Amino acid sequence: MQPVGGLYAWSRCEQIGLIDRMERLSRVAGHVGSRSETEEETAKSLNSLALDFCGLSHVLTESERELCKAVRSVAESLRMELEEAVETTVMPPSVVREMQKLGSRCGGLQLKGYGCAGLSTTAALLVIFELARVDPSLATLYMVHCGVSMKAIAVGGSEEQKAKWLPRMAALQCIGGFALTEPEAGSDATSLGSTAVAVDGGWLLTGRKRWIGNVVGGGLVVVWARVVEREEERGREGGGGRIGGFVVEHNGKEGEHRGRGGGTWRVKKILAKGALRAVQNAEIEFDRFFVPECNRLALCDSWEEGIRPVLESSRVTAAALATGAAAGALERALGHCLRRRQFRRPLASFQLVQERLVSSAASVQGLFLSLLHAGRLMDRQNTEKKPGELFSAAQGSMLKAHCTKEAREVARKCRECMGGDGVLLSDSGAMRFLADLEAVHTYEGTYDVNMLIAGKALTGCSAFK
Incomplete structure (x- = not known):
């Protein structure tokens, strides 16, 4: 070759x-x-043939092979639940509970400290590879949680913010989402229409997001919006010069949620998907929803500092x-x-x-x-x-x-x-x-x-x- x-x-x-x-x-x-073999044993034998034939395990270190084995074991144990999730488009809570077994070994992937595993980049890629071998929806859930939501907090959060959220997220006690994509801003993510207007003690979020994973059934979502210092600037083209990250904590349920001062945000699960059916993507809409200053990612003050390194x-x-x-x-x-x-x-x-x-x-x-x-x-x-x-x-x-x-x-x-x-x-x-x-x-x-x-x-x- x-x-x-x-x-x-x-x-x-x-x-x-x-x-x-x-x-x-x-x-x-x-x-x-x-x-003479059971159906389960036969399936495992056949599933090992393809990659054994390619000899892929022989280019890994012993510790990498052990990590792959541990991740694959947990993922394989979830096959029935994941098949049901594809049918119902609902990820069972039992899947997350079982994945918690990987917390100390894989939690947060490459992130270090705050209860995170601190894996090498190679090891982190192998974790996602093994999860996707069993089910891409499971791998997507974990990638969004660790790879973008947790990383955004690790990159842009203060020490206090990281200490508050990352340990629970690393242990999968709180699932994180990442709200960047909008109905009119997909590949051109720099053209965000959502805004965060400064008010006493915090920010008012207004705007719509689409295709956001891990909101339904999750515990927090990192929302990206244009920072507007004064209300009268909100309608201007570009909506402000900076993009900031804001952590919205929630109960993981669909429907309307009210915040301080009467502002709302609504979560609506996207149905009839043909792909990643077990990932519960949602449309979310903010209407002057209050986020306290302590939930604004302190070190994310621009595209270059916040979103770009994560993506x-x-x-x-x-x-x-x-x-x-x-x-x-x-x-x-x-x-x-x-x-x-x-x-x-x-x-x-x-x-x-x-x-x-x-x-x-x-x-x-x-x-x-x-x-x-x-x-x-x-x-x-x-x-x-x-x-x-x-x-x-x-x-x-x-x-x-x-x-x-x-x-x-x-x-x-x-x-x-x-x-x-x-x-x-x-x-x-x-x-x-x-x-x-x-x-x-x-x-x-x-x-x-x-x-x-x-x-x-x-x-x-x-x-x-």
């Missing part, structure tokens, strides 16, 4: 060798799926999620093709099926190695205190765009391998991963926006303002 532009590609000879190995693998299908790191995390989803789809497809028989033979013994499975395995391996390479570089630059010198924000944008694009193609091939069963949203199908990857391809910067960010860095020419 040769590196190509920082990624990895398989030669034709290597692909032929992999196909030969896959043919031998298919001949053991009868043993793997034998009736830049979250794009790499989204790449890990996409890679995990691709691996999960491959595992489901391989297991299905080894068990399913047509024309008196396992599906896995047919040439066209093997080509799809092998090309998917090659893609997953390439994505994983690219992700690992990024994590190692980011860890090294953190150790050497050289931010952005070894792995830039533009490289993160390229990685996110590439991983989500390739992962979608992997999931499509895997769904095709599974025939009619592939369109089921159940845990055994690939359709859930394919649908969820449509959302992952869009959030944390669309494919087009991320490619243009990388394109500007590569060429020195900006294709956007």
Whole structure:
């Protein structure tokens, strides 16, 4: 396997060798799926084949392998609850309670202090990868909570604010959301229309947010709005020159919530989603809702200081999620093709099926190695205190765009391998991963926006303002 532009590609000879190995693998299908094994044992055996075949665990350290095993064990135990959540679009409280077992080991991912795990960047990416292998909705919940909500507080909060919120969040006793996207401000997040007007003792929030995860069922949400010092400035174009972060604590319920002075904020869950169905996204609307000064993130006074560093790191995390989803789809497809028989033979013994499975395995391996390479570089630059010198924000944008694009193609091939069963949203199908990857391809910067960010860095020419 040769590196190509920082990624990895398989030669034709290597692909032929992999196909030969896959043919031998298919001949053991009868043993793997034998009736002497329980259904659960069979599923675990089949799920391990795909990534064992790629040899991905061998490029990790022993501690990284142990971390992956611990995360995977907790995620696997939640399969039934997550399948129910996809059907009902309600994330059961039992899922969060079970995830609390990872608190001391993974809580807050890379964040340090305040009860957080202080993982390396590589380890944090592996956590999200393993969660997404089981269910991308579960990984998204954890990524939003740790990767953007907690990080926003860690980056922009005072010592008092961090001590107040981060320990409970690290232990998953309080789930955090991140309210940036608006109905008229998606990729162009600098064009926020929401405002925070200064009043005695705090701020009045006014505006609408959309696609906000972890609000329903959560405990707090970090809201981003334009800072307006005087009421008469609120209607001006641009709404003020600075963007500030404000922590709104709440009870996690839908409906209207009243604040001091009669201001309100309303939470309405978004229904009829085709992707990430277990993530309870919501529309929220603030109408002169009072937030005390102590809940304004003290160190976030601009886009550069507040939102930008959070989004830049979250794009790499989204790449890990996409890679995990691709691996999960491959595992489901391989297991299905080894068990399913047509024309008196396992599906896995047919040439066209093997080509799809092998090309998917090659893609997953390439994505994983690219992700690992990024994590190692980011860890090294953190150790050497050289931010952005070894792995830039533009490289993160390229990685996110590439991983989500390739992962979608992997999931499509895997769904095709599974025939009619592939369109089921159940845990055994690939359709859930394919649908969820449509959302992952869009959030944390669309494919087009991320490619243009990388394109500007590569060429020195900006294709956007």
